[in-house]
Amino acid sequence: MINSSLIQEAGSVAFIQGVGIIAFVIGATAFLHQDDRKFRLHLMLFQIILCSHFILMGAMTAAFGCGISALRSYVSTKTDSSTMMWLFITLLWLTGAPSAHHAYELLTLFGASVATWGLFKAQGIQLKLMILFNSFCWLTHNLLLGSIGATLMEMTFIGMNLFSIARMLRARKSLEAERS
Template structure:
């Protein structure tokens, strides 16, 4: 079991911020909350020496914020390209590629998807990051992604149920 040290404590702070992000049904508030969470998570990964994950989180924080301002395909592809250009050369373990792939899918979701479709793509991203965090030994990261998965599934279900009630 990983030791609870300063980097792990920062991961737990990130967890506490991120745990409520998926409760937002409003896409704009959701994206802003993700930005703050990803800044703290980036710090956690830097302190853990997980360079690829830190790069992915740093780019994702900027991407989440920018996606509140524009839905431009050019901007979206810029961020996806940046993830691969900066992340791939820093991959030390094969599982780290999951973070780049998951963040790329999440980028597409934040720029091109809405509602339940966006949530399902973000859910896929969470499974990619959960795998990375399990193999890295990030306590906060594991708790965070497991929570994200559960809360996202619950919120997505509520959104689905509401949409069915409105169409009935």
């Protein structure tokens, strides 16, 4: 006889991983934006869905980081205020650090802090490089957590971000060549 609790558990795991895959699909195109405002808004939508995935996985440090990052991404489209930047960095650490059960969870807070700095204070290639650093922090976390969708997502983010940076560098080089 088939154990119905195993079926329910398998369904729950599939649903939870499915939410992570949905976040992956939505987030995969964020780095194609060269317009920084559109990039920030796309990140916000992705982070809301990813927050749900981490809540379902019981990874509350990551969930706090994503929830705060979603709000941060939106606010950064409206202001470059240092006060707001530090408020979000402080919120990340005050909400995330106490819920960390493993040292690797702190990588999410460190990466999100660097990304927050970038979203408020950087533009163009510099912004993308700071987000790239954040992606490597999250990739390590997601591998250790065992999140399939979030791991695929960060690997894709790294690739898409590198592609976007290369495109921006080529455009800059082309513009400089035209000016010469």
